[in-house]
Amino acid sequence: MLPPPPLPPAPAQSPPQSLPKLLFCFLGLQLSYLTWGYMQELIMTGEYSPTPLSPTGRFPSAAFCVFSNRLLAVLLGSSLVRVRHGALFPPGSPPLAAFAPPALSNTCSSWAQYLSLRFVSFPVQTMFKSSKVLPVMAVGRLLKGARYTRRQLLEAAGITLGVLVFSASSPGKSDAGDTEVPGVALLVLYVLADAFTSQWQARVYERFGRDNCDQYQMMMGVNMYAICFTSLGLVLSGELPAVLEFLAANPAALRHNAVTAVASAAGQLFIFYTIREFGPIVFTIIMTTRQMLSILLSSAAFGHEVGAGGALGAALVFGAVASKIAGDGRRPEKKG
Template sequence: MSARSGSMTARETSPKPAEDKASLLEKGAPAPAAPPAPGAKQLLFCFIGLQASYLTWGYVQEKVMTKEYSTGRFPSATFCVFSNRVLAVTVAWAVTMYKHGGKLNIPAPLWVFAPCALSNTLSSFGQYQALHYVSFPLQTIAKSTKVIPVMIMGKVLNKKTYPCVDYIEAVLICLGVSLFSLANVTTDFFGGGTSGDASSYAAMAGVAMLALYIVSDSFTSQWQSRLYQAHPTVDQFQMMFAVNTWAIIMTTFALVTSGELWITLQFIGDNPIAFLDNVTIAITSATGQLFIFYTIKTFGPIVFTIIMTTRQMFSIVLSTVIFGHAIKPLMGMGAIIVFATIFNRIKRQAAKRKQAAPAAPPSK
């Protein structure tokens, strides 16, 4: 009896082997208690915030990169990225200081934010620069394919697996938005947005810029998701501050070494309206980033990408209303495909959450 008791005591008191749960990037702080599952109100909040921010941002972005100011075209896409990041880091710093009692504590090593800061900077540069070589509708169609690269990047970067239905939904969304965009095709569909150069070099440069945008943007959202998993105590404001700090360092270096900083400052001095346009882009970019980080942390990169993909349709509708274009049947067909797919996805995930929810304890 005593021997048995001794062996039981030894088993009970012997230390259990420590579980090595090293994070994807490096060991982060212990995860807090699981919050309640996000609901439809949060999803609607993210949807409206992202749409409002980036519809305005996209409109003014196209204006800056394609408009003739009094002394010519805006000279630097890099400066547009830089100005966006300056306001974003200011907002993030203020909110972080307020939320954390006047302390700017980032609960993760600063280096882990550098990869997504670089990819985010490159994607923004590619998006701006592409408008020098391709038309806005072609850029819109390229953006509509982003759901699939994001899923592939999730598989490569985060070892995620997706059921076949997710890939089918991604293809349908890409198809629907592409049809919607193709309804607005004109004779200058493949023409440059600002250069007017229809040469093979311009076409290749445009495709290269679009590829840079899509690959970099797909990497950014998946890396941020990975970082949130590795360091669950990092909130969206701390993420925003750290990512934009790195981005400012990178864009400042690029502007100074290329000489674009002084050229652009001179251009803004000669064209005050260009300064106001950059401020508008910076404000909407800052609010958009807040919604981006919150959406990725709450719902993940795939839901975020779907919201941003459907934005392409709303941007075309906005352009159609502003410039008085006709609503074409092909646009209706594309919209039906996209919204039917999204509705089916929401319904399917709601059923999945309901099935996974723990059963209520029996009443006594």
């Protein structure tokens, strides 16, 4: 999933007018991303019919999962760019090279996110995602010289502590023994790459201006490169023959990837619409709710246990997120 680019706030709406839209955004985001998370775990942890090149019956390639998501996203993004601007590359738009770095980092983060489910449970992965606020701040400091308040640093530390408590209290899950080290390493790669992606995208917006680069152009440009990176990865890794053989023997796996791609693309559209209509604070609240519901859904569907320590870690994470939401809501809006 691409990180949501910031959009200008919409004019205030009266409660009777905004309530149906808010309900539409809430249900759309929940349905899209709960489906996406469930299907992601189903693909990477489910057992299909074994094939000669994949005798375990596990889906053989995280890279293909990323490829299928990006393929639909680039088709959708290019269609939206053409409708909005009348051309795929309107005058003044950024050069394609500007989208290469975030495409590479986004591909790496998505690949690590999928593959980590072989080693850690989905609830642990979901909690770990919340800790990316700290690397986002660090990369922002390195790339743009950003400064943060003491409150923001304390909130980030609280989120990180909660993630550590939750992860340490969760039962181990690994295809490679009793250690979660490979899964944690993949999650670290995910949050670092994802932090770079969002900060570089913000840098592109600032450099070229939002009149010359909107969220649809970003969606198209990043996914165009991501298609190339994932295709190259499938070929060089030798996974492509295994994937084709596996999909031919398991049509359900192809359907599962298709559903995941649709849910991911629909989720991106709901992200853009929600931020445009209600702003980032409401969007963050909805997505925090989605994280909690994802953990409940995953625990019920796949039998994960969340004990007292896990509950304490989750409370620390969501408490720090709630504090951040409240602080952002009170912070005066900067006028550009």
